[in-house]
Amino acid sequence: MKHKYDDHLLLSAYLDNELTDKEKEYIEKKLKTSVDLQNKLEELKKLKSLTLDSKKELPENHYFEQRVMSALLEEKPKTFFSKKWIPAFGLVAVSMIIFLSLNVNPEFFKNLIDTQKNVISNYTGNLKPLFFPSEISNEDLFNFALYEEIPLNNDENQVLKIGLDKSGKEYFEVKKSNKEDDKNNLQNFLSKLNLNESKKSKVDSLFKDYATQLSKHILIGDDNAIAINPSVWNLRKAMIADFVNLTRQLDTKNFNKLAHSFNIPVPKKYVDWNKTLDSIKTNKYIVFTPDSVFTSELNLKMTDLAELNQENLIKRNSERRFHRIDFDSVFNVQKGRIKIVRSPDFVQVQVEEIEIPDIQIPDFNSLVEIIEKSVQNQPNLNLVNEDNLNRTRENQQRRVLVLPPNDINLDSILEEQNKRLENSLKKKSERGKSNSNNQIVPEKETQNIDENDEIRLELEKLRKEIEKFRKLFRNYIQEDSSQNNHEPIILFEHIEI
Amino acid sequence: MNSENNQPEGEMEQPKILTLDDDFSIIKRFNKGEKEVFRILINRHKEKVRNIIFMTLSEIDAIDDIAQEVFITVFKNLKNFRYESQFTTWLYRITINKCKDYLRKKRVRKIFSNLDEDYDYRTEEIDENNDVRMIVRNAIDGLPDKLRIPMILRDIEGLSYQEISETLELDLGTVKSRIFRAREALRKNLEPMKKELLA
Structure with missing residues (x-):
């Protein structure tokens, strides 16, 4: 028996090519005559390959290096005393405080809860859309649908990116745009289609619907709070789906010509994804403030917001800046967990297990290619990596928000928005004039x-x-x-x- | 120390001698004060380290935290690195030790916490995705650490017995026998599915 065990042990190492010449010679000689050993070798080979096949793919972490370097930079030498004893003193102090408070003031916890509520309403009370519908151009929306980026501030070239990484994890990012100027994508694409004015206006109204939707999804407050509706990821997908649906419907011939070699999926029936999305949208926003992160139900009435005139908008343009979230922490929010990790170039906020409405929107992977083809004569074009689009749905429960650590200058963003609004108001009044004529x-x-x-x-x-x-x-x-x-x-x- | 250390500093930055940028020369630069080159080491080895952690723990949440600890430990101890064995062997040893620490803490924590908190996502995947890979994966995860880790390092990460022996600080003979015992134990775990899997 022992002899057999030894032979099998040798076989296992033989399989790994880890035998000495002498051992190898011995086992090969034995293998020739023993059916039992031959079977055992086959079995071991199979086990080895099963083990290798069981390997799960781990998505690459592109931010890892920055994360480690930042952790290294921020690590401060700690003295023996502080390392060992401060937590203990802290614990004692906290328990003393709780103990005394309970004795002296039984209302302690009630007050604490009330204070928390006040803090939340302070932050959520004055939230307004980051973009008003009139501030977002069709071109911006189209580029958002394609590249997941929407410009915040042209002067500093900042964009808000609402994307998915290779593994399908959602994230937010405020960053400098590294893309070349790609204006006129929409215009170029539409010029490939044979659309008359009324058809064009249908496309316009589609974008107007989405502009309204988008403005409801991202809010900012006077206190530098940012609130994001988690269904914004669905919104982007819905926008592409609706855009493809509509343009195909308007000019099937040319669209199919463009789409011919790209395997665009053809849904059996027309679905208005925007409406579908609206009907299942959650009112629970994730709110990021300079000192906390929480989820909160917000009921936003666009009619109320429409009453905001330009004066109110200018009020938004106050002296404040968005303070960086400068803490590494894990927050437990209702039915979820938010983890904040710092790095020199951004702050990453991973939002885990937040309930996000899930709808099956067709993935129009090939649209980007079509746009690329239709505008390929534009030298400055830079298209997104296709890998981003071929993602799995595996990690849908994790959401990531990334903000640059340097103070985000909300002033300049707001200024930019005000400029845009002014322009659009000007345009509107010009249109009004020609209208009255x-x-x-x-x-x-x-x-x-x-x-x-x-x-x-x-x-x-x-x-x-x-x-x-x-x-x-x-x-x-x-x-x-x-x-x-x-x-x-x-x-x-x-x-x- | 070595001849390449005598090269003028300006030359070290020339791309033409990038071929010299093996781990040792990067560590030498690091130890001469170029702390910034640590980035190269991170980028070169982060995915392998993350994968070893992933395969060892079968847990996605803890990977980056542990990998960060690994590289911080490396950073702090790189000055003591002796150029006797491969850098990767040393790196993987630290990685495996951090994983072991984590598993030990987790076991202690499990005693004090209820099951909900430590929900094992592997079981969820098995229910949903009853395919061969998952069954094998689950069977591997069921092996004791001392058998599982050498087998993973060999069959998945492709380390040699010598590297495994240095990484885990075990005799070569022990590595050989543990890998074999791991395969035997895996075979037993897969026995109910023998027809489908081992045919």
Whole structure:
């Protein structure tokens, strides 16, 4: 028996190529004649390969190096005394305080809870959207849908990234944009499709819906609190899905031509993902404040917010800055856990097990490729890594928020937003003027905007035609004067009267 | 010390001698005061360290905390590094020791806490995903640490017996026998599924 055990032990090492020449010679000789050993070797091979196959893939941690370096930088030499005794003194002190408070003041805990409630309402009381719908352009929304980034502040080139890493973990990040300027993606893509004005306005109204949605998902407060609705990740996916649905519906032929080689999934029936998303959206926001993190139910009425005029918006532009969250901690929030880890370049907030509504939105992996193809003549384009899109749904329970550790300057972000708002208000009033000239009295605001857009586009077209006419006319005079032959001039070829 | 140490400092930064950037030369630079090169060591070895922790603990939550502890320990002790064995052997030894510490603490904690707190996500995956990989994984996780760790280092991480012996500070003979015993124990754990798995 012992002999057999030894042989099997040798076989195992033989399999690993770890025998001495002598042992190897011995076992190979024995293997030739023994069926039992041959079977055992096969079995060991199988076990070895099963073990190797059982290896689970661990997603790479790109921030790990920064995390370690930052931990090293911040590690302070501790004296023996502080290391060993401070926690003990602390514990004694805390128990003394609790003990005394309970004796002296039985209301202690009740007060403590009330204070906590007050703190929460202080932070959540004045939350307003980071973007108002009018402040987000269609191009911004489209780029958000594609690249997960939305510009916060053009001067400092800061963007808010709401993304998923390779393993499918969600995260937030406020960072400097490292992408080249990629304006006009949407315009370029739409130009590949044959859309008339009314179809274009349908696309516009889709984006308007999403602008409203997005503004509800990210809120900021006077006290430098940021609140994020966890369904914002779904929102981005829904936006791509809806955009694909709509554009395909509007110009099936050209869309299919574009999508032909990219395996775009074709849903059997049309689903309005925006509405689906709205119906299951949670009101529970994750609120990040300079000194705490918690979840809170917020009921946001867009009608109330719409009443905010520009004056109120300027009030937002106060002296305050967003303080970095400068603590490493784990917070237990209702039904979840939030872990904060610092590093020199950002603060990472991992949000675990927060309830996030889950809907099955088709993953339009190939849309980015289509856009890439359709705008490939644009030299400055830089597209996201496809790996980001081919993620699994395994780690859906972990959410990560990343903020840069340097104070985020909310002032400049707000200034930027105010500028945008001013511009959009200006545009609106200009549109209003042209509107009154044409004596159209809209019944609803959305209709008003749609029709204004139509008029604006018509005017733009007319302006271009006039310019073209001028140019042609100038050429015609020149050519005429040099007595050359010339082509007949076609004027107003696109104008439908 | 060695001939490469005599090179002028400016030359050390030239990309053309990047081939010299093995672990030893990086450690030498570190010990001469270039603390910044520690980043290179982290980046070069972080995934292997994280994977060893992952395979040893089968727990995703603790990986980065433990890996961070590993590299901090390395950082503090690199000045005492003797260039006798591979840097990786030393690194993996620290990693395995940190894992053992963690497992020990966890066992102590388990005695004092109820089961809910230490919910084992492995069982959840088995219920959901009843496939071969999961069954094998579960069987491996059921092995005692002293058998499981050498087998994982060999069959998954691809270390040689010599490296395992240095990492775990065991005799070569012990490593050989533990790996074999681990395979035997795994075979026994998989016995009910023998037809499907070992056919």
